Amino acid sequence: MEPSTKTETETLDIEGMTCASCASFVEKSLSRTPGVQRAVVNFATEKATVDYLPAEASPATLKEAVVKAGYGVLERAPDTSAADRQAELDQQKARAYQQLKRRFWVATGLALIIMPLSMLMLWPALMARISMPALNYVLLILTLPVLLYSGREFYSSAWNGFKHRAANMDTLIAVGTGAAFLYSLAATVAPGFFTSRGLLPEVYYDTTATIIALILLGKVLELRAKTQTSAAIRTLMGLQAKTARVVRPGGQEVDVPIEQVQEGDVVVVRPGEKVATDGVVLDGHSAVDEAMLTGESLPVEKKPGDAVFGATLNKTGSFRFQVTKIGAATMLAQIVKLVEDAQGSRAPIQRLADKVSAVFVPTVVCVAILTFVLWFDLAPVESRLPLALVNFVAVLIIACPCALGLATPTAIMVSTGKGAENGVLVRNAEALEKAYQVNTVLLDKTGTITRGEPTVTDLLTTPGQDAATLLARVAAVERLSEHPLAEAVVRYAEAQQLTLPTATGFRAVEGRGAAATVEGQSVLIGNRRLLTEQDISLPPELLAQAEQLLGQAKTVLYVAVAGHSVAVLGVADTVRDTSAAAIRSLQQRGIEVVMMTGDNPQTAAEVARQVGITRYFAEVLPQDKASKVKELQAEGRTVAMVGDGINDAPALAQADIGLAMGAGTDVAMEAAGITLMRSDLRGVVTAIDLSRQTIRTIKQNLFFAFIYNTLGIPVAAGLLYPVFGVLLSPMLAAGAMALSSVSVLTNSLRLRAFSSR
Amino acid sequence: MDTTESIVTLTGLGLMGFVVWYFFFSARQTVSAVSSSGGVQQVDITVKGGYSPDVIEVERGRPVQLSFYRAEENSCSEELLFPDFSIRRALPAFQTTLVEVLPDKPGRFEFTCGMGMLRGSLVVK
Numbered sequence: 001m002e003p004s005t006k007t008e009t010e011t012l013d014i015e016g017m018t019c020a021s022c023a024s025f026v027e028k029s030l031s032r033t034p035g036v037q038r039a040v041v042n043f044a045t046e047k048a049t050v051d052y053l054p055a056e057a058s059p060a061t062l063k064e065a066v067v068k069a070g071y072g073v074l075e076r077a078p079d080t081s082a083a084d085r086q087a088e089l090d091q092q093k094a095r096a097y098q099q100l101k102r103r104f105w106v107a108t109g110l111a112l113i114i115m116p117l118s119m120l121m122l123w124p125a126l127m128a129r130i131s132m133p134a135l136n137y138v139l140l141i142l143t144l145p146v147l148l149y150s151g152r153e154f155y156s157s158a159w160n161g162f163k164h165r166a167a168n169m170d171t172l173i174a175v176g177t178g179a180a181f182l183y184s185l186a187a188t189v190a191p192g193f194f195t196s197r198g199l200l201p202e203v204y205y206d207t208t209a210t211i212i213a214l215i216l217l218g219k220v221l222e223l224r225a226k227t228q229t230s231a232a233i234r235t236l237m238g239l240q241a242k243t244a245r246v247v248r249p250g251g252q253e254v255d256v257p258i259e260q261v262q263e264g265d266v267v268v269v270r271p272g273e274k275v276a277t278d279g280v281v282l283d284g285h286s287a288v289d290e291a292m293l294t295g296e297s298l299p300v301e302k303k304p305g306d307a308v309f310g311a312t313l314n315k316t317g318s319f320r321f322q323v324t325k326i327g328a329a330t331m332l333a334q335i336v337k338l339v340e341d342a343q344g345s346r347a348p349i350q351r352l353a354d355k356v357s358a359v360f361v362p363t364v365v366c367v368a369i370l371t372f373v374l375w376f377d378l379a380p381v382e383s384r385l386p387l388a389l390v391n392f393v394a395v396l397i398i399a400c401p402c403a404l405g406l407a408t409p410t411a412i413m414v415s416t417g418k419g420a421e422n423g424v425l426v427r428n429a430e431a432l433e434k435a436y437q438v439n440t441v442l443l444d445k446t447g448t449i450t451r452g453e454p455t456v457t458d459l460l461t462t463p464g465q466d467a468a469t470l471l472a473r474v475a476a477v478e479r480l481s482e483h484p485l486a487e488a489v490v491r492y493a494e495a496q497q498l499t500l501p502t503a504t505g506f507r508a509v510e511g512r513g514a515a516a517t518v519e520g521q522s523v524l525i526g527n528r529r530l531l532t533e534q535d536i537s538l539p540p541e542l543l544a545q546a547e548q549l550l551g552q553a554k555t556v557l558y559v560a561v562a563g564h565s566v567a568v569l570g571v572a573d574t575v576r577d578t579s580a581a582a583i584r585s586l587q588q589r590g591i592e593v594v595m596m597t598g599d600n601p602q603t604a605a606e607v608a609r610q611v612g613i614t615r616y617f618a619e620v621l622p623q624d625k626a627s628k629v630k631e632l633q634a635e636g637r638t639v640a641m642v643g644d645g646i647n648d649a650p651a652l653a654q655a656d657i658g659l660a661m662g663a664g665t666d667v668a669m670e671a672a673g674i675t676l677m678r679s680d681l682r683g684v685v686t687a688i689d690l691s692r693q694t695i696r697t698i699k700q701n702l703f704f705a706f707i708y709n710t711l712g713i714p715v716a717a718g719l720l721y722p723v724f725g726v727l728l729s730p731m732l733a734a735g736a737m738a739l740s741s742v743s744v745l746t747n748s749l750r751l752r753a754f755s756s757r
Numbered sequence: 758m759d760t761t762e763s764i765v766t767l768t769g770l771g772l773m774g775f776v777v778w779y780f781f782f783s784a785r786q787t788v789s790a791v792s793s794s795g796g797v798q799q800v801d802i803t804v805k806g807g808y809s810p811d812v813i814e815v816e817r818g819r820p821v822q823l824s825f826y827r828a829e830e831n832s833c834s835e836e837l838l839f840p841d842f843s844i845r846r847a848l849p850a851f852q853t854t855l856v857e858v859l860p861d862k863p864g865r866f867e868f869t870c871g872m873g874m875l876r877g878s879l880v881v882k
Binding site: 070088089092096100153156157158159160161162163164165166167168169170219223340341342343344345346353354357358359361362365366369370372373376377388401402404405406409428 | 762765766769770772773776777779780781783785797799805806807808809811822829830831832833838839840841842843844845846847849850870871872873874875876
């Protein structure tokens with residue numbers, strides 16, 4: 001009996017991990033703790049699964065190790081996965097929204113009473129019966145709740161900011177409404193002070209209340225719109241499956257929470273179920289809807305050996321897969337991470353707005369003070385104080401730093417989310433801005449324009465041969481080979497749903513082809529040399545057909561059965577169905593499309609002709625790809641490079657914007673500004689369209705925000721008064737201000753209508 | 758210009774001078790990070806109408822963990838932006854949110870609220 005070797009498993013909720021490196025840090029710290037056999041930390045679920053020897057370690061020592069690493073352990077209370085926390089955050093936001101709405105309604109309700117009461121003075125007959133001071137007290141009492149309940153946040157925020165030497169929008173509102181209120185308060189409590197100086201003790205309670213109500217209306221609308229800007233990422237996060245049906249070593253299937261799934265586990269997926277995590281199909285056959293990850297609307301066929309991804313939806317069949325990636329390593333988690341990163345990045349176009357908003361509020365306060373002073377000094381003595389005050393308040397209220405601050409980020413947030421929905425992952429805001437300027441797209445032929453894998457295009461036999469039988473025999477031989485061309489032949493036969501006979505005595509002939517015996521006959525398949533060396537001659541008609549295939553830049557495979565040549569196969573890397581249309585779309589957008597390939601000029605010309613490209617580089621060595629990009633850039637072009645393989649990485653990095661395509665390698669994705677989830681050139685069109693619409697939206701927003709403030713502030717200051725006699729009422733200013741940030745947000749949200757058509 | 762006007766003018770100019778000095782030129786609160794046993798540089802930051810401290814000095818090349826405690830519900834500070842590190846994080850009210858960065862080059866990196874009104878910076882030495 002060895003009780004000490006029996007391990008126990010503990011799951012800890014780790015608090016405070018913000019990146020994958022934190023996870024590995026915690027993992028290391030746990031692994032080094034005496035008695036711990038194995039520790040796995042999942043960053044996405046924020047859980048650590050630890051196998052330990054109860055004799056040497058305990059949950060307490062494990063917790064200690066985590067705390068020592070600088071993180072916390074949440075008590076095993078309710079489940080706190082990232083999604084749950086997001087839900088909590090959403091709940092908090094919903095509560096804040098409800099509260100804001102209540103404050104808005106209180107302010108609006110009271111303002112609707114205060115406004116008509118303030119206007120009573122417009123009817124002198126009525127005013128004669130009402131005591132002015134008494135009315136002012138009534139108005140004061142009605143305004144106080146607006147100030148202290150509805151508008152409280154403005155004052156506390158302004159004060160907190162002031163203590164930090166920071167000024168924000170609340171500072172402007174607090175100073176503006178505060179000044180109007182204090183003036184009114186003085187006029188209410190000590191009207192004698194005013195009358196003794198020949199001034200009317202006017203009150204501005206209606207102004208104060210209305211400004212607060214309108215600003216709150218703006219905030220309500222803004223908050224509602226803002227939650228929509230991040231809707232895409234919330235949808236993505238919500239896609240994660242909660243449980244997985246794991247096959248235990250004994251063979252029984254158990255539903256387990258997703259965070260307990262380990263790499264190497266075998267998971268069963270039944271029709272209509274979500275694929276739990278990333279893996280490779282072991283057995284079974286099905287079609288899987290991957291639209292949520294790639295934007296591809298058609299379900300993708302899955303057979304043993306194919307990769308499946310978490311969060312995708314299994315349609316018809318059922319299958320089993322082996323888990324290869326969990327948590328933060330999965331495709332879904334990486335997409336979420338990429339989109340989040342992009343949303344946190346700063347667009348260069350925003351730089352000016354950033355600089356302006358950094359000095360905006362204090363500058364506006366100075367302009368307001370200046371306005372007050374000038375009005376006070378220049379206006380007639382009897383009206384100078386009210387005029388100075390009203391214009392001072394109007395300047396403070398109309399200024400809207402929010403519109404400037406929201407102009408770029410909201411558009412970036414909506415468009416990166418929209419991109420992910422369409423299978424276009426944008427690395428950062430700068431990439432979007434670059435893609436907007438592109439006028440030349442350089443395509444690496446293999447894997448982008450073409451499928452990047454050989455496909456049998458022709459099967460030509462001598463007279464009297466049954467093509468199907470022959471193909472089945474050839475495929476039976478090729479099935480045993482690992483050559484890419486052999487795989488193409490097998491795929492071709494499978495596509496025709498042939499039943500393959502058994503091949504015996506398989507022999508691969510290095511650099512020539514393969515041979516085996518099928519149904520009692522010797523079958524040879526390979527290049528011309530294979531046949532020549534076996535002294536098998538080629539009949540003239542086959543020779544002519546082979547020449548023709550070679551002329552089309554295809555690879556030719558020769559087949560001999562029982563010592564006689566009977567057929568030739570043409571194999572080529574075929575153009576994707578969508579390539580020509582996509583290239584045409586790019587050209588229609590005024591973008592020149594250039595192709596580059598390692599193939600000979602003949603093949604390059606043929607492919608270029610098929611897809612409508614006029615300029616191409618042939619025989620480009622992998623190491624020279626980046627210099628071709630440079631060459632185009634030297635012509636003064638802004639180049640987008642589209643590639644898929646590892647040897648594209650330097651070219652992707654050299655280009656003004658790199659687009660990595662399809663199940664591209666991680667290296668290519670690292671070097672690319674934009675990743676296309678689908679192996680389809682139409683993604684390039686989508687990416688460029690998206691960037692163009694986004695940058696256009698940002699420009700509109702910035703233009704609006706700048707114009708709004710540069711026009712609004714002087715008008716509020718009374719610049720038009722000397723000429724036109726126009727003054728801006730602070731209440732109108734509040735209305736304009738409330739609408740300005742909402743208009744910017746609404747304009748950004750229009751990007752949600754983007755579609756990849 | 759009568760006496761009142763002179764007083765108003767001088768007070769106004771004085772206030773403007775104060776606003777400019779106070780918001781742009783007055784000394785900021787600078788704090789250096791404390792290193793934990795694991796080599797992580799830690800700083801606690803309170804978010805309430807601004808960031809205190811708002812200038813944080815750290816050493817280059819070692820991970821930095823900033824704990825933002827948002828001590829208010831005001832929506833201005835609900836988001837934290839750290840563009841040089843591609844970070845946009847929601848800061849729940851009355852909770853601590855950890856932000857981890859690895860500064861690998863020296864310089865001054867700004868973090869702001871969602872609209873760029875509240876500002877702080879990480880000074881990497």
